[in-house]
Amino acid sequence: xxxxxxxxxxxxxxxxxxxxxxxxxxxxxxxxxxxxxxxxxxxxxxxxxxxxxxxxxxxxxxxxxxxxxxxxxxxxxxxxxxxxxxxxxxxxxxxxxxxxxxxxxxxxxxxxxxxxxxxxxxxxxxxxxxxxxxxxxxxxxxxxxxxxxxxxxxxxxxxxxxxxxxxxxxxxxxxxxxxxxxxxxxxxxxxxxxxxxxxxxxxxxxxxxxxxxxxxxxxxxxxxxxxxxxxxxxxxxxxxxxxxxxxxxxxxxxxxxxxxxxxxxxxxxxxxxxxxxxxxxxxxxxxxxxxxxxxxxxxxxxxxxxxxxxxxxxxxxxxxxxxxxxxxxxxxxxxxxxxxxxxxxxxxxxxxxxxxxxxxxxxxxxxxxxxxxxxxxxxxxxxxxxxxxxxxxxxxxxxxxxxxxxxxxxxxxxxxxxxxxxxxxxxxxxxxxxx
Amino acid sequence: xxxxxxxxxxxxxxxxxxxxxxxxxxxxxxxxxxxxxxxxxxxxxxxxxxxxxxxxxxxxxxxxxxxxxxxxxxxxxxxxxxxxxxxxxxxxxxxxxxxxxxxxxxxxxxxxxxxxxxxxxxxxxxxxxxxxxxxxxxxxxxxxxxxxxxxxxxxxxxxxxxxxxxxxxxxxxxxxxxxxxxxxxxxxxxxxxxxxxxxxxxxxxxxxxxxxxxxxxxxxxxxxxxxxxxxxxxxxxxxxxxxxxxxxxxxxxxxxxxxxxxxxxxxxxxxxxxxxxx
Ligand SMILES: Nc1ncnc2c1ncn2[C@@H]1O[C@H](COP(=O)(O)OP(=O)(O)OP(=O)(O)O)[C@@H](O)[C@H]1O
Ligand SMILES: [Mg+2]
Numbered sequence: 209x210x211x212x213x214x215x216x217x218x219x220x221x222x223x224x225x226x227x228x229x230x231x232x233x234x235x236x237x238x239x240x241x242x243x244x245x246x247x248x249x250x251x252x253x254x255x256x257x258x259x260x261x262x263x264x265x266x267x268x269x270x271x272x273x274x275x276x277x278x279x280x281x282x283x284x285x286x287x288x289x290x291x292x293x294x295x296x297x298x299x300x301x302x303x304x305x306x307x308x309x310x311x312x313x314x315x316x317x318x319x320x321x322x323x324x325x326x327x328x329x330x331x332x333x334x335x336x337x338x339x340x341x342x343x344x345x346x347x348x349x350x351x352x353x354x355x356x357x358x359x360x361x362x363x364x365x366x367x368x369x370x371x372x373x374x375x376x377x378x379x380x381x382x383x384x385x386x387x388x389x390x391x392x393x394x395x396x397x398x399x400x401x402x403x404x405x406x407x408x409x410x411x412x413x414x415x416x417x418x419x420x421x422x423x424x425x426x427x428x429x430x431x432x433x434x435x436x437x438x439x440x441x442x443x444x445x446x447x448x449x450x451x452x453x454x455x456x457x458x459x460x461x462x463x464x465x466x467x468x469x470x471x472x473x474x475x476x477x478x479x480x481x482x483x484x485x486x487x488x489x490x491x492x493x494x495x496x497x498x499x500x501x502x503x504x505x506x507x508x509x510x511x512x513x514x515x516x517x518x519x520x521x522x523x524x525x526x527x528x529x530x531x532x533x534x535x536x537x538x539x540x541x542x543x544x545x546x547x548x549x550x551x552x553x554x555x556x557x558x559x560x561x562x563x564x565x566x567x568x569x570x571x572x573x574x575x576x577x578x579x580x581x582x583x584x585x586x587x588x589x590x591x592x593x594x595x596x597x598x599x600x601x602x603x604x605x606x607x608x609x610x611x612x613x614x615x616x617x618x619x620x621x622x623x624x625x626x627x628x629x630x631x632x633x634x635x636x637x638x639x640x641x642x643x
Numbered sequence: 644x645x646x647x648x649x650x651x652x653x654x655x656x657x658x659x660x661x662x663x664x665x666x667x668x669x670x671x672x673x674x675x676x677x678x679x680x681x682x683x684x685x686x687x688x689x690x691x692x693x694x695x696x697x698x699x700x701x702x703x704x705x706x707x708x709x710x711x712x713x714x715x716x717x718x719x720x721x722x723x724x725x726x727x728x729x730x731x732x733x734x735x736x737x738x739x740x741x742x743x744x745x746x747x748x749x750x751x752x753x754x755x756x757x758x759x760x761x762x763x764x765x766x767x768x769x770x771x772x773x774x775x776x777x778x779x780x781x782x783x784x785x786x787x788x789x790x791x792x793x794x795x796x797x798x799x800x801x802x803x804x805x806x807x808x809x810x811x812x813x814x815x816x817x818x819x820x821x822x823x824x825x826x827x828x829x830x831x832x833x834x835x836x837x838x839x840x841x842x843x844x845x846x847x848x849x850x851x852x853x854x855x856x857x858x859x860x861x862x863x864x865x866x867x868x869x870x871x872x873x874x875x876x877x878x879x880x881x882x883x884x885x886x887x888x889x890x891x892x893x894x895x896x897x898x899x900x901x902x903x904x905x906x907x908x909x910x911x912x913x914x915x916x917x918x919x920x921x
Contacts, residue, residue, distance in 0.1 A: 288843045288874035289648065296653035297710050297838075298793040344739065345785045348731045354794050355732070361647055371794035377786050380794075454734065 419585030442606030481539035495574030679718035724784025
């Protein structure tokens with residue numbers, strides 16, 4: 209590109225944001241706010257809003273599109289927050305800022321500890337990422353996990369505080385808020401199942417988290433009750449983004465791997481070998497979780513993929529050309545013999561005899577075969593089930609439960625299969641996904 | 644809550660660059676940053692890597708030097724590590740071996756190519772020390788980029804925003820303006836601006852440069868300044884233009900050679916010993 213005749217190099221004079229930073233205090237910001245808005249017309253605000261919609265997915269309405277800046281700042285649109293709000297570059301701190309308490313659990317992917325922040329005294333969870341013997345540098349799965357957690361900050365997603373490092377290059381820990389329970393353990397240890405009003409609250413929270421992730425182009429890909437944490441205030445936090453990844457990028461995303469989602473929660477399109485899939489796979493898992501909350505045990509406790517497929521067909525009836533038009537195009541569809549048709553919805557109704565019609569309708573919309581027709585998280589939150597009596601219970605009214613993670617070793621409830629061999633998954637992604 | 648904002652340099656980080664604290668003059672640091680980004684760009688072309696991964700790598704590379712001195716890490720290694728990392732972030736991972744080969748070629752060419760005349764690349768053996776040294780350097784550099792940036796590697800690229808702004812300014816019909824502005828955005832990747840200013844400011848600067856060059860008039864007198872539509876401050880926009888324009892100034896042969904001899908931290912340390920006064 210050539211030199212522009214008419215622009216001389218401007219002096220490197222300090223610009224306005226730097227001055228603002230100079231005396232970076234709220235007073236100044238407030239003073240600026242109280243000034244009459246400088247030459248700002250209504251149309252300008254609208255234009256600015258429109259202007260930068262490329263920053264974020266094109267859904268500027270709805271409950272999720274809260275402005276970044278809590279109080280309305282007259283000078284800036286929500287897409288161009290004031291310079292002072294941007295975080296600076298902050299090197300990872302040392303893990304020695306935390307005092308290790310007890311080990312919570314060893315997952316298939318990392319070890320989780322309870323720890324105390326030496327400065328603040330806060331109790332946190334440290335998840336050590338498995339990095340040793342990596343032939344490909346920093347594992348792409350660990351990168352996705354950290355990025356997804358940072359990208360999906362939400363009331364119902366476990367809060368990532370920072371990433372800290374140990375003495376060697378292989379010691380990296382994700383620091384999260386410590387959450388007392390996981391839903392799977394709770395369900396098994398509870399003497400009675402959750403009440404309908406409680407289930408509604410939990411489902412709304414879960415759906416809100418999932419819709420938030422999807423809005424930010426993140427698929428979780430491993431939703432199940434053991435990855436849902438719950439605090440003593442009745443709030444669910446989605447955790448374990450170890451299989452998460454970005455989707456739907458106009459550029460950049462190669463083929464998706466099939467080895468995702470723990471078997472029992474795996475959507476039929478994955479089981480049948482689809483190579484392109486989307487947010488609908490998370491919704492299927494949410495449907496399985498909904499059913500598990502109602503039944504107090506997992507919906508499909510299959511030992512193999514084939515058994516799972518046959519369980520699904522038994523419960524929902526075999527797919528038809530209208531319930532799943534693309535079924536026959538799926539790689540594994542030919543190898544499967546469909547059972548005879550049965551009265552629509554009878555088996556499902558039988559399995560959930562006490563669920564209201566609205567509840568059953570929502571469940572079957574989540575467990576819809578055709579991913580295109582399956583309900584979205586956002587739609588599900590508007591479902592009449594949540595508006596009929598009994599209404600969702602306020603989280604504060606949930607009883608509190610003794611935390612297994614804080615002290616006593618957790619009992620292993622039903623032996624749910626762990627996430628599909630992460631190592632194998634990792635190999636798939638790194639070795640076979642190459643351009 | 645919405646997605647967290649991407650990080651930008653704080654005032655203190657702008658004023659106290661670690662390299663300058665180590666005695667590396669500002670103009671040399673600027674040249675080394677730009678050259679490191681050029682290497683990333685060239686490697687990207689040779690590897691047929693996606694532009695989004697290359698741009699992301701350049702931005703991570705620029706951020707890195709706000710928290711690390713060039714006396715500690717070489718621009719070659721860090722560029723290689725940043726490209727490796729960015730390729731994973733953009734879901735188009737590179738084979739380590741391919742990346743190492745390409746960087747080896749680029750570094751040899753920079754170090755040995757005579758100003759004129761042809762350069763013969765001596766490919767390295769996969770089992771030789773050179774390969775393993777570079778491989779170690781790559782793994783370390785990738786980790787250092789992550790560590791020193793606190794694992795916050797969220798990058799927002801400017802291209803979508805440019806398309807939007809051009810539409811709002813009713814300039815989509817002017818393909819020359821769009822492609823020129825696009826070019827400035829790419830050139831700006833060789834400067835620190837993506838680590839200094841929010842995307843709307845940088846895109847406004849690219850549009851300003853493009854429309855001025857093509858003599859396209861846009862409302863620019865208060866109270867109707869087009870950049871205000873995008874919440875950009877004139878001073879910031881102008882400063883970004885300055886960074887970009889400095890790339891095009893003519894440079895002496897010595898300046899260009901000086902940079903090529905300083906791709907590793909060893910070279911930088913030697914230069915500091917020879918020229919340093921501290
Ligand atoms: N923030 C947290 N607070 C409390 N406990 C946690 C937290 N994060 C994780 N845990 C506990 O550690 C367990 C394993 O964590 P996580 O699921 O993230 O790791 P993983 O290795 O991916 O596990 P797996 O493969 O078994 O699903 C969780 O099931 C939960 O019991
Ligand atoms: Mg888990």
